Amino acid sequence: MxxxxxxxxxxxxxxxxxxxxxxxxxxxxxxxxxxxxxxxxxxxxxxxxxxxxxxxxxxxxxxxxxxxxxxxxxGVWLIHLSEQASERFGLERLTLQSRARLSERTGDTIFLTTRIGASMICSARTEGSFPVKVLTLEVGSTRPLGVGAGGLAIMAFLSEAEQKLVLKACADQYSRFNLDRDRVAALCAEARKHGYSIDRNIVLPGVTGVGIPLRGPDGEIVASLSIAAISERMTEDRIEEVGALLKEEAETLAALMKSTDHRTGTLG
Known part of the structure; x- marks a missing residue:
């Protein structure tokens, strides 16, 4: 060149x-x-x-x-692109029942976020029945990986090499979300320890989120499911309970994606 x-x-x-x-x-x-x-x-x-x-x-x-x-x-076209990105593995459709179950069991808002390079985009949102709704992300909105429970869930379980690349690429953006590279790295370590990510009043004071990564048929992390609620509801015991529910749904979805042809959305 x-x-x-x-x-x-x-x-x-x-x-x-x-x-x-x-x-x-x-x-x-x-x-x-x-x-x-x-x-x-x-x-x-x-x-x-x-x-x-x-x-x-x-x-x-x-x-x-x-x-x-x-x-x-x-723009509407960006939302269309978001829908198309989520359809890479039929994620919006495949996660519909999982999101419905999670919102019914927790009463809180469930977010599906899809990875796009060093960023994530909110592909779908399912609102729960709890009177105080936490709508921290609009469908189609984007954030750097490592921000919020959904972005953190994706980043925390990437390889160490990928994490370093993301930290470098997004370093200048983290300050907008009350974060820096060291804090994101520490939150990733905590997420790997628990098996799910936790955002306690970081991006938005008074709101706590818990997230879990979703893997595609080949095992690569393609998206995440996360739950957001007012922090008063998210005691340590409830965070563990929510984390367990997310893990259960992630396992169900992993098995479903392995048995689904993501190009056509049909069971193989």
Whole structure:
């Protein structure tokens, strides 16, 4: 590869990284929409660069713009891509009954998150019956791996080499979620010890989440299931109980995925 190709490659990677940062920033304001100032503040980009990339993402339908309120929202096309990503192994469909059982047994909100490189995207959400609902993630929103119970569940059970790559790639993003590389590494170690991840009031004060990784037919980690509830409900005993329920469903899903042709969604 010549020097010109190398430079072009580096430029393309930088643009993709910046676009991903913008999508994450906008996803944090999914309910009210993100202003240009919000994106600039959370990404560190200049106003001109942020505005240019925002317009490019709007043009590709990954974002939508309310021109009257001057706010940006996740686009319908991004949600479509999320659905397609989850269908890599038929995850949204295959986990439907597991999510329903978990929400019925716990009363809390269940999240399915799918891994995309060093990031994760919320692919599905099942709300429980408990009056106080914790809706920490919108379907289609993204976060770096290691953030929240779902992202931590995926990252904690990757190989040591993969973890190092993710920590390096996401290091600059963790501060937005009250984390840093050392804290994420420590939480990964705790998750491996328990067999499930725990987020105690980190990303969102007053909310505790518990997560478990999901493995594809070849054993690779492709997603996670997590449960979020107000911290008052998540005593240590209940965390253990929830962790056990998640492990049970993860084992059920692992067996189901092995017997399912993920390309067609049919039992083999």
């Amino acid at each position: 010549d020097s010109t190709s190398t430079k072009l490659g580096a430029s393309a990677v930088q643009s993709i990284d910046r676009a991903a940062d913008i999508l994450r920033a906008v996803s944090k304001h999914s309910a009210t929409g993100a202003k240009l100032a919000d994106v600039v503040g959370e990404t560190g980009l200049t106003r001109a660069t942020a505005h240019r990339l925002l317009q490019a993402l709007v043009a590709t339908r990954l974002l939508e713009q309310d021109t009257v309120a001057s706010r940006y929202f996740l």
